[in-house]
Amino acid sequence: MSTVLDVRDLTVRFDLPRPSMFAARPQLEAVRAVSFTLEEGRALGLVGESGSGKTTTAMAAIRLTEAAGGQVLFDGDDLLKLSAEQMRLRRRDVGLIFQDPYSSLNPRARVVDIVREPLDLMDIGTMDERMGRVRELFTLVGLREDQLSLFPHQFSGGQRQRISIARALTTNPKLLVCDEPVSALDVAIQAQILNLLARLKQELGLSYLFISHDLGVVRHVCDDVAVMYLGQIVEQAPVATLFDAPRHPYTQALLAAAPSLKRRKSQGYTRAMQIKGDPPSPINPPKGCAFAARCPKSRQICTEQRPTLQKSDNSRVACFFPA
Amino acid sequence: MSALLEIEDLNVTFNTRYGAVTALDSVSLHVNAGETLGVVGESGCGKSITALSVMGLIPSPPGRIAGGSIRLNGEELTTASPARMRAIRGAEAAMIFQEPMTSLNPVFTVGAQIAEAIMLHQKVGADQAMRAAVALLDRVGIPSPDARARDYPHQLSGGMRQRVMIAMAVSCRPKMLIADEPTTALDVTVQAQIFDLLNEIQRDFGAAIVLITHDMGAIAEMADRVAVMYAGRVIEGATADDVLDHPQHPYARGLIDCIPNIAKGDAALREIPGVVPPLHLLGAGCAFAARCAHANNRCHTEKPKLAAHGHHPAACHAVQEGRI
Numbered sequence A: 001m002s003t004v005l006d007v008r009d010l011t012v013r014f015d016l017p018r019p020s021m022f023a024a025r026p027q028l029e030a031v032r033a034v035s036f037t038l039e040e041g042r043a044l045g046l047v048g049e050s051g052s053g054k055t056t057t058a059m060a061a062i063r064l065t066e067a068a069g070g071q072v073l074f075d076g077d078d079l080l081k082l083s084a085e086q087m088r089l090r091r092r093d094v095g096l097i098f099q100d101p102y103s104s105l106n107p108r109a110r111v112v113d114i115v116r117e118p119l120d121l122m123d124i125g126t127m128d129e130r131m132g133r134v135r136e137l138f139t140l141v142g143l144r145e146d147q148l149s150l151f152p153h154q155f156s157g158g159q160r161q162r163i164s165i166a167r168a169l170t171t172n173p174k175l176l177v178c179d180e181p182v183s184a185l186d187v188a189i190q191a192q193i194l195n196l197l198a199r200l201k202q203e204l205g206l207s208y209l210f211i212s213h214d215l216g217v218v219r220h221v222c223d224d225v226a227v228m229y230l231g232q233i234v235e236q237a238p239v240a241t242l243f244d245a246p247r248h249p250y251t252q253a254l255l256a257a258a259p260s261l262k263r264r265k266s267q268g269y270t271r272a273m274q275i276k277g278d279p280p281s282p283i284n285p286p287k288g289c290a291f292a293a294r295c296p297k298s299r300q301i302c303t304e305q306r307p308t309l310q311k312s313d314n315s316r317v318a319c320f321f322p323a
Numbered sequence B: 001m002s003a004l005l006e007i008e009d010l011n012v013t014f015n016t017r018y019g020a021v022t023a024l025d026s027v028s029l030h031v032n033a034g035e036t037l038g039v040v041g042e043s044g045c046g047k048s049i050t051a052l053s054v055m056g057l058i059p060s061p062p063g064r065i066a067g068g069s070i071r072l073n074g075e076e077l078t079t080a081s082p083a084r085m086r087a088i089r090g091a092e093a094a095m096i097f098q099e100p101m102t103s104l105n106p107v108f109t110v111g112a113q114i115a116e117a118i119m120l121h122q123k124v125g126a127d128q129a130m131r132a133a134v135a136l137l138d139r140v141g142i143p144s145p146d147a148r149a150r151d152y153p154h155q156l157s158g159g160m161r162q163r164v165m166i167a168m169a170v171s172c173r174p175k176m177l178i179a180d181e182p183t184t185a186l187d188v189t190v191q192a193q194i195f196d197l198l199n200e201i202q203r204d205f206g207a208a209i210v211l212i213t214h215d216m217g218a219i220a221e222m223a224d225r226v227a228v229m230y231a232g233r234v235i236e237g238a239t240a241d242d243v244l245d246h247p248q249h250p251y252a253r254g255l256i257d258c259i260p261n262i263a264k265g266d267a268a269l270r271e272i273p274g275v276v277p278p279l280h281l282l283g284a285g286c287a288f289a290a291r292c293a294h295a296n297n298r299c300h301t302e303k304p305k306l307a308a309h310g311h312h313p314a315a316c317h318a319v320q321e322g323r324i
């Protein structure tokens, strides 16, 4: 098994507006020294609350957001060090799918042109070859050839997400970055797209960096999961380990909060673990563990020192008192 | 015992560029005092329109209650005067919306808004209403309620704003609380807090709750009974356990089998093929027939009624004929 993506100490900072003309420009550290690897043919899930840095991590890893530091080894090259031209050539190895299929497709373009565009832009193949590839992709994602010349608005939400997937696969990438790919879809349609993504991963040997706030979806799609909190990975483990034996109190709280068909009011279900409040502000992150203020296990050391990720077997957890 | 809220054969139509379309088609529901009814279904199936009908808030035109009845505590609401509906809203039935920002006024402090809601329905002075508002903020779990009462809505997080909405909704101790996707915009840990709060409020105030959601997991956790809606009709209704463990209607079965479960991974998800038809294309038959593996001629030509056969009521010919 080879490593597709090896991210080391990735850090992203955003400049915020100056509070006054002479004040220093405050910065927000959205991604704080994040490291992970993604193996070929596997799916790594990134989960965590809104604002925890999932999207920024993924976008910085494929250099669509500028990183302040770190390395991203992709097939041996550090993407962050490539020249603009070298990076442009590398783009074909990465596909991208977003949450909102409505806004990510150009409403005035026919879908055949939308799906072919990456090949046009990168000047790959003859026109005939490109059209052949588009037809092949349409079949692959479950669309019909007679739909090629329609416009995005003539498709349903689920079909539009199929179009985005076809487009993301046009250049035959190794890595697919999926940012909340089914969050805007109804469950019935969501299942169609999740099954499609599972099949494509299998058939094409793709690797996924898969962002979702829905833990059920992550459990279904991913092989490994990294849990993010305030710009850092607080726990990472193979999917079954993470769901069946979570070690970080935040992971435990997330799992306790996720609704499940098994938790019944009729059987007097009450939540085992309830955390209070909201995540702290990323502008002035706490000195110690970012989760300490909400953590039922927090002790003095947690507010004074920042726990680092400790590795054991295939898992990592950043907590002074892991389960 | 008669139900607190009884909706019977409710029809709601909208004038659209395709002509009049039927958004609610013979919807019947009831909610007993102190219980939670979950209303679940895909986007556009009529969940919000059902809720808005109860509150007398259907935008009209283009919408219109074309038939049926809604009784709250025995009082008919479909024919109630606008003044009477204003009195009922807040005092007897209150609603919590998905996006609290749309229902909070950005230019008043949250304390002032809750106090105003209290003064609208109760004969109390401004000071007393403000004290009651602060007490409510405390009750819904907002830290430093005195200080937060002086905040404007935009100064609060999404979860806090939803708590403010709940405080406002329960300020006059309504018997009926309708929550329309109250947590869709929130993170799961905050969603869990809001759900737990709704349950506490139900215990303390004895309110009946209608929880509208598209999440079957939320139904399992929160609801005593469930109504499953599809294209403007209730297609199955029973206790939450009955619907979740023995779904009858093929759509309800599909809806439960297509949910990726946090308790297990692998196994391909069951799919429901196709999409919900738009309202103006609904024909004479069952709206689900085109997506249904069990549909026969009758399903395409005759609408099934919600009737019990075997386990519990489902609006499906195949179930009623014993074919599935």
Ligand SMILES: Nc1ncnc2c1ncn2[C@@H]1O[C@H](COP(=O)(O)OP(=O)(O)OP(=O)(O)O)[C@@H](O)[C@H]1O
Binding pocket: A014, A015, A028, A030, A048, A049, A050, A051, A052, A053, A054, A055, A056, A057, A213, A282
């Ligand atoms: N362009 C930007 N300028 C300033 N701050 C930003 C920018 N993009 C993101 N942020 C901030 O960086 C942090 C991480 O944001 P990010 O979008 O990566 O979170 P996320 O985990 O993807 O959240 P969500 O689940 O809401 O999509 C947040 O605090 C966000 O406000």
Ligand SMILES: Nc1ncnc2c1ncn2[C@@H]1O[C@H](COP(=O)(O)OP(=O)(O)OP(=O)(O)O)[C@@H](O)[C@H]1O
Binding pocket: B014, B015, B016, B023, B041, B042, B043, B044, B045, B046, B047, B048, B049, B050, B059, B062, B063, B214, B279
């Ligand atoms: N003002 C309107 N004019 C025309 N049709 C409308 C109007 N409001 C709602 N409808 C239609 O009524 C139907 C029911 O809408 P409703 O908002 O109740 O759906 P819902 O079940 O709440 O969906 P969601 O889960 O997306 O909130 C939809 O098909 C919608 O298109």
Ligand SMILES: [Mg+2]
Binding pocket: A054, A055, A056, A179
């Ligand atoms: Mg994001």
Ligand SMILES: [Mg+2]
Binding pocket: B047, B048, B049, B180
């Ligand atoms: Mg709605």
